[in-house]
Amino acid sequence: MAPMDQSLRTENRPSVCPHDCPSACSLDVEVIDGRSIGRVRGAETNTYTAGVICAKVARYAERIHHPDRLLYPHKRVGPKGSGQFERISWDEAMETVARKFLEAERDFGAQSVWPYFYAGTMGYVMRDGIHRLRHVKKYSGQYSTICTSTAYTGFVAGTGKLAGPDPREMGVSDCIVIWGTNPVHTQVNVMTHVARARKERGAKLVVIDVYMNPTMKQADMALLVRPGTDGALACAVMHVLFRDGLADWDYLNRYTDHPKELEAHLRTRDPAWASAITGLPVAEIEAFAKLVGERKRTYFRLGYGFARSRNGSVNMHAASCIAAVTGAWRHEGGGAFHINNAIYHWNKRVIEGQDAIDPTIRKLDQSQIGRVLTGDKEALYNGPPVKALIIQNTNPVTVAPEQELVKKGFAREDLFVCVHEQFMTETAQMADIVLPATMFMEHDDIYAGGGHQYIQMGAKLIDPPGECRSNHEVICDLARRVGAEHPGFTMSPRELIDVTLKDSGWDSLDSLEKQLHIDAQPPFEDAHYLKGFAYPDGKFKFKPDWTSVPSVNNGAMGPWQKLPEFPDHFPVIEEATEEHPFRLATSPARNFLNSSFTETPTSKAREGRPEVMIHPADAAPKGIKDGDLVKLKNVRGEVIIHARLFDGVRRGVLIAESIWPNKAHVGGRGINTLTGADQAAPYGGAAFHDNRVALEKAPT
Ligand SMILES: Nc1nc2c(c(=O)[nH]1)N[C@H]1C(S)=C(S)[C@@H](COP(=O)(O)OP(=O)(O)OC[C@H]3O[C@@H](n4cnc5c(=O)[nH]c(N)nc54)[C@H](O)[C@@H]3O)O[C@H]1N2
Numbered sequence: 034m035a036p037m038d039q040s041l042r043t044e045n046r047p048s049v050c051p052h053d054c055p056s057a058c059s060l061d062v063e064v065i066d067g068r069s070i071g072r073v074r075g076a077e078t079n080t081y082t083a084g085v086i087c088a089k090v091a092r093y094a095e096r097i098h099h100p101d102r103l104l105y106p107h108k109r110v111g112p113k114g115s116g117q118f119e120r121i122s123w124d125e126a127m128e129t130v131a132r133k134f135l136e137a138e139r140d141f142g143a144q145s146v147w148p149y150f151y152a153g154t155m156g157y158v159m160r161d162g163i164h165r166l167r168h169v170k171k172y173s174g175q176y177s178t179i180c181t182s183t184a185y186t187g188f189v190a191g192t193g194k195l196a197g198p199d200p201r202e203m204g205v206s207d208c209i210v211i212w213g214t215n216p217v218h219t220q221v222n223v224m225t226h227v228a229r230a231r232k233e234r235g236a237k238l239v240v241i242d243v244y245m246n247p248t249m250k251q252a253d254m255a256l257l258v259r260p261g262t263d264g265a266l267a268c269a270v271m272h273v274l275f276r277d278g279l280a281d282w283d284y285l286n287r288y289t290d291h292p293k294e295l296e297a298h299l300r301t302r303d304p305a306w307a308s309a310i311t312g313l314p315v316a317e318i319e320a321f322a323k324l325v326g327e328r329k330r331t332y333f334r335l336g337y338g339f340a341r342s343r344n345g346s347v348n349m350h351a352a353s354c355i356a357a358v359t360g361a362w363r364h365e366g367g368g369a370f371h372i373n374n375a376i377y378h379w380n381k382r383v384i385e386g387q388d389a390i391d392p393t394i395r396k397l398d399q400s401q402i403g404r405v406l407t408g409d410k411e412a413l414y415n416g417p418p419v420k421a422l423i424i425q426n427t428n429p430v431t432v433a434p435e436q437e438l439v440k441k442g443f444a445r446e447d448l449f450v451c452v453h454e455q456f457m458t459e460t461a462q463m464a465d466i467v468l469p470a471t472m473f474m475e476h477d478d479i480y481a482g483g484g485h486q487y488i489q490m491g492a493k494l495i496d497p498p499g500e501c502r503s504n505h506e507v508i509c510d511l512a513r514r515v516g517a518e519h520p521g522f523t524m525s526p527r528e529l530i531d532v533t534l535k536d537s538g539w540d541s542l543d544s545l546e547k548q549l550h551i552d553a554q555p556p557f558e559d560a561h562y563l564k565g566f567a568y569p570d571g572k573f574k575f576k577p578d579w580t581s582v583p584s585v586n587n588g589a590m591g592p593w594q595k596l597p598e599f600p601d602h603f604p605v606i607e608e609a610t611e612e613h614p615f616r617l618a619t620s621p622a623r624n625f626l627n628s629s630f631t632e633t634p635t636s637k638a639r640e641g642r643p644e645v646m647i648h649p650a651d652a653a654p655k656g657i658k659d660g661d662l663v664k665l666k667n668v669r670g671e672v673i674i675h676a677r678l679f680d681g682v683r684r685g686v687l688i689a690e691s692i693w694p695n696k697a698h699v700g701g702r703g704i705n706t707l708t709g710a711d712q713a714a715p716y717g718g719a720a721f722h723d724n725r726v727a728l729e730k731a732p733t
């Protein structure tokens with residue numbers, strides 16, 4: 034810590050953005066008087082994030098010094114959800130949590146306790162330490178499906194691992210295809226490299242999305258597809274590549290599994306077929322195929338968004354296949370990229386307490402928290418009910434699907450809930466015990482970029498306000514009180530970081546701090562799979578064995594028996610019906626990050642209010658005008674929201690940029706009232722952008 038006695042000294046210190054964003058930007062933070070945060074800028078030292086950060090984090094002083102931050106432990110004194118809390122001591126709070134956990138364990142078995150977490154911070158010590166407590170105590174596991182399952186599964190299906198060409202190579206591409214991600218909102222740094230490629234090489238930017246978002250507005254070629262139809266588009270593109278002699282047969286023969294069968298399979302998947310499914314004109318599909326067929330240095334930047342459908346894994350895989358047909362992988366600036374998880378070869382043995390894992394313990398589906406808490410037998414794997422929760426880094430009473438069930442579950446009188454949070458979120462509001470949490474500049478942690486290749490240290494810069502404690506402190510304290518023993522509970526965050534670096538084949542914390550960060554980018558031939566893909570035979574799989582996709586297997590789920598053998602349109606999405614004629618996607622808002630930043634004044638002001646975008650021609654016959662309140666309804670519930678007429682969506686498609694708190698909506702029901710928690714094939718995942726709904730003018 035900086036000494037407190039020098040008045041108003043400003044120093045600039047390095048840090049890392051901890052939020053759940055592929056960019057993990059390197060930050061340059063003004064620390065004022067050793068106590069508070071001034072301006073936050075991007076640090077130039079990181080050659081990927083390169084001094085650029087998003088506006089919401091540039092204004093971080095607003096969040097870290099927010100007057101509404103939780104500062105002290107509280108216990109509930111009124112009815113559940115009443116918001117009536119009373120300040121208590123840390124000791125009383127932790128004693129209560131421990132007692133409730135021990136009682137649940139005694140009466141219903143250890144698996145009636147469910148530590149529930151997600152990626153509100155991406156630091157490994159603070160995010161993943163909760164597993165250590167879980168494993169040592171044999172509490173219920175969490176199968177983390179809310180974000181990545183469909184996307185990861187689809188990418189790994191082809192390549193065998195989660196890695197790809199250096200993201201900085203986008204800057205030397207001749208064509209960049211931004212597919213199902215909206216980087217202007219969700220990972221702004223992609224645009225830096227796109228700008229470079231356009232300037233230096235005259236590169237073309239293609240954007241494939243379901244609405245004319247700010248990224249698509251910058252595109253040379255804008256492909257507006259119907260939600261959940263990207264597999265069909267990918268197939269037609271490959272059809273054209275084979276048909277027109279634009280396939281790289283030398284590459285196909287050396288590096289892929291069944292190219293001849295793929296070609297034959299695609300003969301019937303022509304642009305006219307795909308046009309009927311995707312809504313794209315045939316000419317646009319032909320032009321896109323020609324562009325990527327001729328420009329071998331094409332970088333397919335594949336996002337999460339187009340995988341958040343019930344057929345999302347198939348769509349992700351199909352898109353990645355295009356790079357194998359053109360042989361783009363061979364070229365600098367070419368190939369397909371989703372995320373760089375595999376390059377770090379993390380060994381989080383100590384942080385997660387992996388030596389204590391008991392594989393017989395159930396792993397409850399994170400996305401099905403509503404079903405789990407309302408006693409759905411299948412969701413509970415026929416095991417004991419969940420009687421006690423500790424929640425860190427996530428806000429399920431806003432972000433999880435099937436909100437009606439989620440709210441019902443959290444309202445249970447016999448459920449004990451402890452929420453460790455920075456703000457009084459809608460989840461904290463439902464708690465019995467609320468604990469105040471530190472923010473990233475108030476604790477030590479380590480971060481690795483998903484959208485780039487740096488390992489970075491984010492050191493504590495200032496003391497936390499009030500009595501805030503870090504996740505690590507809370508987990509270690511609770512462990513002591515419930516009798517959980519593990520070396521990790523007695524180590525400091527810095528010791529955990531050091532041992533994790535060493536276990537993972539990186540040097541040490543000392544050396545990381547000296548270098549500022551580690552550039553973990555593998556050599557070109559590895560990143561481009563020139564020595565083969567990550568399957569035993571070294572081949573890219575056009576015909577994946579869906580039920581043995583490595584590293585993501587929790588047992589096949591959803592309608593996996595129906596998965597197509599080859600890339601295809603997998604018709605398991607919530608197609609529109611007469612009763613529910615609209616398809617709704619819940620794409621991310623620019624000034625929020627999931628439900629974070631919904632508390633900061635500038636973000637709230639910039640976003641305005643919850644709105645749904647409707648094509649004017651869909652609105653007119655229903656008498657809906659811009660700014661009217663409308664009702665969206667499906668089998669899971671209904672939502673009242675303001676209409677925004679916008680011709681950048683297709684007819685029959687609705688977009689609600691998310692995730693506003695439920696309470697920001699008239700009637701108190703947020704957008705996740707409408708989203709489903711049924712598991713996508715083959716390894717689960719929530720289909721947030723795949724919802725059929727009815728639309729009508731709300732009664733006034
Ligand atoms: N500002 C902001 N930044 C964020 C977040 C946020 O909420 N706000 N969330 C963070 C998190 S947790 C994550 S996982 C990442 C996710 O970041 P992304 O990879 O960008 O994924 P999504 O945000 O789900 O959606 C991206 C785009 O996919 C589009 N999309 C939806 N359905 C389809 C489809 O069927 N086909 C196609 N082609 N496109 C479709 C959406 O309209 C949206 O524009 O962003 C992170 N960054």
Ligand SMILES: Nc1nc2c(c(=O)[nH]1)N[C@H]1C(S)=C(S)[C@@H](COP(=O)(O)OP(=O)(O)OC[C@H]3O[C@@H](n4cnc5c(=O)[nH]c(N)nc54)[C@H](O)[C@@H]3O)O[C@H]1N2
Pocket residue numbers: 053151152153154159179180424425426427428429432433453454455456458470471472473504619620621626627628629691692704705708721
């Ligand atoms: N409709 C719709 N719903 C969605 C999505 C969508 O696209 N559409 N996206 C989904 C996706 S991809 C995701 S990842 C989820 C994410 O949803 P959440 O997991 O809720 O996401 P965040 O807002 O990133 O973080 C949650 C909380 O973590 C807290 N937090 C941050 N750091 C710390 C810390 O160090 N300690 C503690 N104790 N708390 C901390 C923050 O204050 C915040 O309230 O939402 C999903 N829900």
Ligand code: SF4
Pocket residue numbers: 050051052054055056057058086087088090219220221222626
């Ligand atoms: S772009 Fe993402 S990683 Fe970078 S500062 Fe913004 S939220 Fe953080």
Ligand SMILES: [Mo]
Pocket residue numbers: 053179180181
């Ligand atoms: Mo996410």
